Ligand SMILES: Nc1ncnc2c1ncn2[C@@H]1O[C@H](COP(=O)(O)OP(=O)(O)OP(=O)(O)O)[C@@H](O)[C@H]1O
Ligand code: SF4
């Protein structure tokens with residue numbers, strides 16, 4: 625979805641490092657991307673490429689040893705990195721909601737669901753407890769919790785994993801956020817339940833016209849759910865484009881390798897592939913293009929950082945040799 629006007633979220637040149645005994649982990653190394661109002665965006669890339677750290681940096685919920693070194697996180701025109709903790713609490717409660725991989729870690733096991741929803745709802749929506757309970761029940765119904773009116777008084781352990789994730793989606797959306805960050809929201813669930821929870825997320829995103837950052841390893845999910853994709857590698861965004869373009873005309877060697885490694889995609893194309901080499905360690909990352917030790921197109925120039933180029937309208941690629949690659953159909957990863 626190409627949109628005019630200012631994006632809802634604009635992450636600009638973000639650098640986030642972790643300070644560890646073995647050295648400085650350069651987890652985010654100049655990450656830039658945006659999300660428009662009402663737009664579902666996919667954030668993809670292998671394990672350790674900085675997807676979760678990006679979400680944590682936006683919301684300023686980094687682990688203690690993590691620090692944002694430079695950059696901007698513009699949300700509704702405000703740079704969140706200039707906000708104090710009180711202001712950020714307001715943003716986290718009211719404007720940006722996040723759901724995590726494991727629903728149990730986000731729910732308090734010794735509190736009833738009602739009590740875990742009502743306080744935040746009444747605080748952020750300015751309603752009394754009675755009204756907040758009504759809203760909680762309505763939201764639970766909307767995400768498919770049966771008998772929500774009585775179940776709202778149950779404890780988390782009285783629900784299945786899939787139901788707990790639905791509850792968290794209900795809680796996140798009860799605050800009517802403008803941006804939802806979902807970090808691997810279905811990975812911890814049974815395969816049969818994953819599709820149902822994704823349906824709910826998709827449905828809610830559309831119904832509430834939410835901006836959404838869907839962080840996932842699963843490119844199939846990205847194809848079905850998002851309109852635009854930002855491909856991460858080694859703490860940088862290497863390709864950004866509409867979801868259709870990323871699947872039909874990927875122009876970064878890493879995006880192509882990633883696509884060629886999806887089982888469902890391979891069946892269609894009749895090819896099998898894995899990406900050679902390993903994900904880089906970010907303490908001493910490869911110089912220049914961080915993909916160069918694994919890239920079959922690498923030349924000397926790849927030891928310098930490739931600039932991000934807009935090679936077509938709203939299609940951005942960071943690769944020195946994008947213009948020398950053949951059509952994606954000819955690829956032999
Ligand atoms: N607290 C921490 N201390 C040191 N390094 C960290 C810490 N948290 C994350 N990292 C490092 O930051 C990098 C990015 O991690 P991140 O969790 O964002 O990866 P990810 O893309 O979310 O991976 P996954 O798909 O496995 O969730 C990794 O190299 C990781 O080891
Ligand atoms: S810049 Fe070089 S190493 Fe990096 S992806 Fe492009 S061709 Fe490969």
Ligand SMILES: [Mg+2]
Pocket residue numbers: 675676677807
């Ligand atoms: Mg992660």
